[in-house]
Amino acid sequence: MLDKKYKILMIEDDLDQIQLYGAKFRLENYNFDFSETGEEGYKKSIEQKPDIILLDVVLYDSGGVEILKKLKQDQRTKNIPVVVFSNLDKRELVDKALKLGAIDYIIKSKVVPAEIVKKVAEIAKRIK
Amino acid sequence: MSKIKKQTEEEEVGKSCYLNRNCWLVSNLNSLPYKRCQYCELRFHKCLFLQYQVISMVLICFSFLLFYVVDKSIPVSAIVTIFSLVIVYGYFFNNSTEKIIKSNFFEKKTKESLRELSDKLEERVKEQTREIRKKADHMMKLLEMRSEFLDIASHQLRTPTSVIKGTLAMLRDGDLDKMSRVEKTKFIDGMFQKSIKLEEIINDILMASEMDTAGERVMNLDDKFDLAELIDKIVAQHSLDVKNKKLRLVWHKSGKSMTMRGSLRYIEEAINNLLDNAIKYTNKGSVSVVLIREKRKALLTIQDTGIGIPKEDQSKVFNKFIRAKNARSVYTDGSGLGLFIVKEIIDKHPGAKIRMETEENKGTKFYLEFALLSNSKR
Numbered sequence: 001m002l003d004k005k006y007k008i009l010m011i012e013d014d015l016d017q018i019q020l021y022g023a024k025f026r027l028e029n030y031n032f033d034f035s036e037t038g039e040e041g042y043k044k045s046i047e048q049k050p051d052i053i054l055l056d057v058v059l060y061d062s063g064g065v066e067i068l069k070k071l072k073q074d075q076r077t078k079n080i081p082v083v084v085f086s087n088l089d090k091r092e093l094v095d096k097a098l099k100l101g102a103i104d105y106i107i108k109s110k111v112v113p114a115e116i117v118k119k120v121a122e123i124a125k126r127i128k
Numbered sequence: 129m130s131k132i133k134k135q136t137e138e139e140e141v142g143k144s145c146y147l148n149r150n151c152w153l154v155s156n157l158n159s160l161p162y163k164r165c166q167y168c169e170l171r172f173h174k175c176l177f178l179q180y181q182v183i184s185m186v187l188i189c190f191s192f193l194l195f196y197v198v199d200k201s202i203p204v205s206a207i208v209t210i211f212s213l214v215i216v217y218g219y220f221f222n223n224s225t226e227k228i229i230k231s232n233f234f235e236k237k238t239k240e241s242l243r244e245l246s247d248k249l250e251e252r253v254k255e256q257t258r259e260i261r262k263k264a265d266h267m268m269k270l271l272e273m274r275s276e277f278l279d280i281a282s283h284q285l286r287t288p289t290s291v292i293k294g295t296l297a298m299l300r301d302g303d304l305d306k307m308s309r310v311e312k313t314k315f316i317d318g319m320f321q322k323s324i325k326l327e328e329i330i331n332d333i334l335m336a337s338e339m340d341t342a343g344e345r346v347m348n349l350d351d352k353f354d355l356a357e358l359i360d361k362i363v364a365q366h367s368l369d370v371k372n373k374k375l376r377l378v379w380h381k382s383g384k385s386m387t388m389r390g391s392l393r394y395i396e397e398a399i400n401n402l403l404d405n406a407i408k409y410t411n412k413g414s415v416s417v418v419l420i421r422e423k424r425k426a427l428l429t430i431q432d433t434g435i436g437i438p439k440e441d442q443s444k445v446f447n448k449f450i451r452a453k454n455a456r457s458v459y460t461d462g463s464g465l466g467l468f469i470v471k472e473i474i475d476k477h478p479g480a481k482i483r484m485e486t487e488e489n490k491g492t493k494f495y496l497e498f499a500l501l502s503n504s505k506r
Binding site: 014016017020021023024027058086087088089090107108109112114 | 279282283286287289290291293294295297298301303306307311314315318321322
């Protein structure tokens, strides 16, 4: 169990996935919020200062990579750890995301919700 | 025709009827004074034989003058000697000039054809290099397309899979027991919906790859069926979706029956895809399907008052894995293959056509045309 309630922001355009991961994070006592578009996610990151951001790559309004770039270039958000959480398994994309400052790149279909929660907990411990 | 041919031969040096128009003498005579003139392109004053004749004349005059100055008379023996010398010398000179001119001509001709050959060779090498490069580019493009196909196809398949897998994992771990009944039902239903989407995507990918590799070979184009009856069935299948979305569905057909030949299964798939899209991407208003007969053609329109297709996406939506920008916000799990499949099916039916009119936020209208069988009147 974590001693502090961590705030997770998921930037994801598929509501079924938001429901799934949201439920798991809430059950594990995380503060969970989400944005359905990249721009809204960027705004929320500035306003709410989440502890960790879970970012999808294939987004409706703009690519997740663009949002990652914006988050890492902005002084207000550049220190928030971003985990890219996508189903797009492409070597160049993984390298690009990590180079741009993502802390990890996780393929959704390869992990179950409990595993992503565990991963986030590890990251949370590291940044504490 | 023969006049033109003669003209070109006249222009070609080395041919027996060639007339060197550069030469004043040839031009005036309009025929060859000597056989060797057919190999000559020089002007008259540069003619070697002419120069010989002029010099001979000068020498003869000079010799006679010399005789006259020294002896005060020109002896017959001198005249005979000088003329025989000129004639004998002229004969040999004539022969040797002919040889020189001929050999010059053939040398020039050989050089020309060699140059032409090397030019042609170079051109051919260049052409082949261009062709090879073009083929290599095409291969690269195909490889890129293949890798993109795999990337997108795997992404589209993984998305529903990850939700199904995640929900099942939570069910296994007892997480769902901690939820309210309503939440639990929502969860299970979400998983069920994703499994349907997964099936749809698998079907679309299989069908699209069938279109790519086998095309009409897998379609049995010999089915004979009534288009109006087929659309009756498709419309009936969608009535529940329309009701759920509170849309108005208009289905209008002209009275006569319309028999056509083609693949029943694939035509059903194409019309089904279009109607499915019309309902999926319309949140308010109506979807109308109209079928009319025009002579030996059936004209089908499927129109909706939905989100339409943005201008920048209009030319691409019939391509594989292309989804209009606004489509993603309405329906996130599309395969991006529906319209590609529709277009492929229609294109593979002789006489069938498809056209689209669309405006963002106003709606989309598809015009389809099918060739009907002439004995369709009952």
